[in-house]
Amino acid sequence: MKTIINPAREDWKTILKRPTQTVNDIEAIVEEVFTNVKGTGDIVVNRYTKQFDKVSLSTLLVSNEEIIIASKSITEELKNAIGLAKSNIEKFHKAQQTDRVFVETTKGVQCWQEKRPITNVGLYIPGGTAPLFSTVLMLAIPANIAGCKEIVLCTPPDKDGNINPAILYAANLCGVTKICKVGGIQAIAGMTFGTETIPKVSKIFGPGNQYVTVAKQIATKYGVAIDMPAGPSELLVFADDSANAAFVVSDLLSQAEHGIDSQVILVSTSKRFIESVSSELQKQLLELPRVAIAKQAIANSKLIYVDTDETALELINEYAPEHFIICSENEDYFVENIENAGSVFIGNYTPESAGDYASGTNHTLPTNGYSKAYSGVNLDSFLKSITFQKISEEGIQTIGKSIEIMAEAEGLFAHKNAVSLRLKSLEK
Numbered sequence: 001m002k003t004i005i006n007p008a009r010e011d012w013k014t015i016l017k018r019p020t021q022t023v024n025d026i027e028a029i030v031e032e033v034f035t036n037v038k039g040t041g042d043i044v045v046n047r048y049t050k051q052f053d054k055v056s057l058s059t060l061l062v063s064n065e066e067i068i069i070a071s072k073s074i075t076e077e078l079k080n081a082i083g084l085a086k087s088n089i090e091k092f093h094k095a096q097q098t099d100r101v102f103v104e105t106t107k108g109v110q111c112w113q114e115k116r117p118i119t120n121v122g123l124y125i126p127g128g129t130a131p132l133f134s135t136v137l138m139l140a141i142p143a144n145i146a147g148c149k150e151i152v153l154c155t156p157p158d159k160d161g162n163i164n165p166a167i168l169y170a171a172n173l174c175g176v177t178k179i180c181k182v183g184g185i186q187a188i189a190g191m192t193f194g195t196e197t198i199p200k201v202s203k204i205f206g207p208g209n210q211y212v213t214v215a216k217q218i219a220t221k222y223g224v225a226i227d228m229p230a231g232p233s234e235l236l237v238f239a240d241d242s243a244n245a246a247f248v249v250s251d252l253l254s255q256a257e258h259g260i261d262s263q264v265i266l267v268s269t270s271k272r273f274i275e276s277v278s279s280e281l282q283k284q285l286l287e288l289p290r291v292a293i294a295k296q297a298i299a300n301s302k303l304i305y306v307d308t309d310e311t312a313l314e315l316i317n318e319y320a321p322e323h324f325i326i327c328s329e330n331e332d333y334f335v336e337n338i339e340n341a342g343s344v345f346i347g348n349y350t351p352e353s354a355g356d357y358a359s360g361t362n363h364t365l366p367t368n369g370y371s372k373a374y375s376g377v378n379l380d381s382f383l384k385s386i387t388f389q390k391i392s393e394e395g396i397q398t399i400g401k402s403i404e405i406m407a408e409a410e411g412l413f414a415h416k417n418a419v420s421l422r423l424k425s426l427e428k
Contacts, residue, residue, distance in 0.1 A: 001264075001266075001278065001281065001298055001301045001302060001303050002301075002302055002303065003274060003278065003302075003303040003304075003305070004302055004303070004304045004305070005271075005305045006305060006306060006307060007304065007306075007315075012315060012318055013318075015302065015304070016265075016302075016315075016318065016319045018232075018234070018263055018367075018368055018369075019232075019261055019263055019300035026210060026211055026214050027214060027218065029185070029211070030185050030211065030214050030215045030218050031218065033048065033185040033186055033189055033215075034185075034189045034192070034193075034215075034218060034222075036048075037186055037189035037190055037192075037193060037195065038189070038192075038193045041195035041196050042060060042195045042196045042197050042198075044186075045060065045182055045186045045189075045190055045195055045197075045198070046060070048184070048185070048186040049156075049157070049181070049182060049183075049186065052156075052183075052184055052186075053156050053157055053158075053159070053183065053184075054159050055157055055158070055159055055160065055161045056161075057157065057161050057181055059181075059197070060180045060181050060182055060195075060197040060198065061178070061179070061180060061181070061197055062163060062168060062179035062180070062181060066162075066163070066168060067168050067169075067171075067172050067179075069165075070163075070165035070166075070168035070169050070172075071165075071168075071169050071172065073165045074165055074166060074169045078166065079169070081358070082133075082137070082166075082169070082170060082173065084358055085134070085137055085357055085358040086137055086141065086173065086174065088358055088359060088360035089137055089138065089141045089142075089358075089360050089362075090141055090145065091360055092360035092361060092362075093141060093142045093145050093360075093362075093378070093379045094145055094379075096378055096379035096380065097145070097379065098115070100112055100113065100114050101113040106395060106398050106399055107394060107395065107398060108391060108392035108393070108394035108395025108396070108397075108398060109389070109391050109392075109395040109398065109399060110389065110390045110391070110395075111387065111388070111389045112387070112388050112389075113385055113386070113387050113388070114385075114386055114388065115380075115383040115384065115385055115386070116383065116384050116386055117146045117147035117148045117149070117382060117383055117384075118146070118148055118202050118203050118225075118382055118383065118384060119148065119149050119150065119202060120148065120149065120150035120151075120152065120199060120200075120201045120202055121143055121148050121150070121151055121152070121201055121202065121203050121204075121205060121382060122152045122153075122154065122191035122199075122201035122203070122204045122205065123135075123136070123139040123140060123143070123151065123152065123153045123154070123176070123204075123205050123206050124154055124155070124183075124187060124188065124191075124204060124205065124206030124207075124208055124212060124216075125139075125153060125154070125155040125167060125206060126155070126156075126183075126206075126207060126208055126209070126212075127155050127156040127157070127158070127163070127164065127167075127183055130258065131155070131163075131164035131166065131167055132167075132207075133164065133166035133167045133169070133170045134170075134356060134357050134363065135206060135207065135363070135364065136153065136167055136170035136171050136174060136176070137170055137174060138362050138363050138364050138377065139205050139206060139364060139377065140153070140170070140171065140174035140175060140176050141174050142362070142377065142378065142379045142381065142382050143175075143205075143382050144174060144175045145379060145382075146379060146382035146383050148382055149177075150177050150178070150199060150201070151175060151176045151177050151178075152176075152177065152178045152180065152191060152198065152199050152201055153171050153176045153178070153179045153180065154180045154182050154183065154187035154188075154190065154191060154198065155167055155179070155180075155181070155182075155183060155187075156181070156182065156183020156184060156187070157181040157182075157183075161181065163179070163181060178199065180197060180198050182198065184208075184211060184212060184215075185211050185212065185215045187212075188204060188212060188215035188216055188218075188219055189215065189219075191204055191219075191224070192204070192219040192222050192224045193222070201224065202224065202225060203224065203225040203226065203227070203382075204216055204219055204224060204225070204226050204227070205226070205227040205364065205377060205381070206227070206230070206364065207230040207231070207233075207364060207367075208230070208231070209231070209232065209259070209261070210231055210232065210261065212231075213229050213230065213231035216229065216230075217229055227364060227377050227381055228364075228365075228366045228370055228374040228375075228376075228377075229366070229367070229368065229370055229374075230364060230365065230366060230367055230370075231261075231367045231368050232258070232259055232261040232262050232263070232367060232368075233255050233258040233259065233262045233322065233323075233367065234255065234262060234263045234264065234265075234321055234322045234323065234367055234368075235251065235252065235254075235255035235263075235264045235265070235321065235322070235323040235324075235325065235352055236264070236265045236266075236267065236316060236319055236321035236323070236324050236325070237251060237252065237264075237265070237266050237267070237324075237325040237327065238266075238267045238268070238312055238316060238324075238325070238326055238327070238328060238334060239266065239267075239268050239270075239273060239277075239325075239327040239328065240268060240269050240270050240273065240327070240328045240329060240330070241270045241272065241273055242327065242328060242329045242348075243273065243327035243328070243348060244327070244348050245273065245276040245277050245279075245280045246280055246284070247327070247348055247351070248266065248277055248325075248327060249277055249280045249281050249284050250284060250351070251325055251351055251352050251353075252264040252266065252277075252281070252301070253281070253284055253285060253288060253294055254351070254352055254353055254356075255297075255323065255352065256293075256294040256297035256298050256301065257288060257290040257293055257294045257297070258293075258297070259293060259297065260293055260296035260297055261297070261300070262297040262300075263297065263300050263301055264297065264298070264301045265301060265302045265303075265304065265319065265321070266302070266303045266304065267304045267306065267312050267315060267316060268303075268304070268305060268306075268312075269305070269306060269307065269308065269309060269312060270305075271305055274303045274305055277303065278303060281298070285298065309328070309330050309333055309334070313333070313334060313337055313338070316334075316338065316340075316341075317338065317339045317340045318340075319340075319369070320340035320341065320369045320370070320371040320372045321340075321341055321342065321371065322341075322342040322343070322365045322366060322367040322371065323341075323342060323343055323345065323352045323355070323365065324338065324341040324342075324343070324344045324345070325344075325345045325346075325350070325352060326344065326345070326346050326347070327347065327348050331346055331347065340369075340371050340372045341371050342365030342366050342367070342371045342375075342376045343355050343361055343362075343363070343365055343376055361376075362376050362377045362378060363376075364376060364377035365377075393426055396419070396422055396423065396426070397423065397426060400419045400420075400422065400423045401423075403415075403416070403419045404416045404419050404420060404423075407419070
């Protein structure tokens with residue numbers, strides 16, 4: 001990791017740049033896949049699966065028999081761990097349920113808001129080098145609590161045409177209604193347009209590589225909503241001399257091992273602590289089974305020294321990290337003043353891994369600076385807010401004149417007439 005001392009503010013943008021391609025770099029590839037899937041369906045999806053995943057499939061659907069076999073192959077220890085995580089995630093997301101909001105804005109004018117589930121949703125679960133069954137929990141659990149009727153899951157098969165058994169176990173446990181063996185751009189395209197096998201959905205959720213991220217953004221051009229542009233994982237840690245260097249390094253590496261395009265950053269007000277982290281990093285790095293991946297991610301990462309907590313916070317808010325860990329004697333300052341972060345982890349004994357798996361918060365979070373405007377996945381992500389209003393005779397008489405004046409001022413006389421006719425009928 002490169003060490004940077006007191007970077008000038010005009011250099012922050014360059015220093016904090018993510019190691020990702022722009023949409024323009026890969027948009028043409030995504031558009032081509034979308035066009036082909038839209039026109040041909042399962043045939044072209046199978047062709048892309050053979051091209052990218054190196055496997056030919058007779059069907060894209062996971063069978064009940066495969067789910068049963070997967071469940072039997074999972075150890076009781078893992079089932080218990082998944083059960084604990086499921087329980088905590090359910091508790092946290094059920095707590096986000098809200099009652100109907102009702103108010104009489106004027107006598108005779110009743111307005112209220114109610115939430116309804118999105119009927120059909122699509123969940124994208126990365127496979128590849130790290131099959132993320134934990135993401136199944138993070139997406140399917142709130143979808144079920146919200147009441148979504150159709151929950152479609154797409155995930156890439158391995159070279160033998162199988163899906164990781166933990167993904168199948170978690171999907172079945174959490175109420176997924178259909179599981180498809182398809183990944184990458186073609187999965188997003190399939191859920192966008194629908195194929196003979198893959199249902200068309202109204203909203204797509206889930207993280208992925210840069211191609212999946214761009215594919216989700218392209219899907220919005222075709223009327224499909226997405227949770228957020230969630231791309232390669234990233235982590236920023238603020239730590240001072242009160243932190244444990246070994247703990248901090250373990251957190252940095254936990255994200256670096258996700259993929260070669262991941263990024264981790266340490267910001268500190270202690271040069272001595274940065275030196276300790278740099279030394280410890282080399283020890284822990286070599287012990288990782290995914291050392292080759294982590295090394296490439298570390299090459300894109302930074303150790304940044306600044307003089308004050310205030311400067312550190314400004315830099316952190318500018319970066320807008322997906323995950324933000326605070327290990328500081330002045331933790332309240334950072335907790336109270338952080339503006340841009342997907343999820344925050346506080347104290348020496350709160351590893352980012354806890355949020356990834358079992359504390360209860362959701363790990364599907366905005367990356368690439370999108371936490372400046374996007375929230376992470378939560379219960380409301382699977383709900384729509386619908387407003388209602390009911391106006392009595394007294395109510396329309398109370399607000400009608402104001403509506404007429406405003407509509408006429410905008411030159412919308414049909415709008416005015418819709419009120420005027422009602423007012424005149426009441427005069428009679």
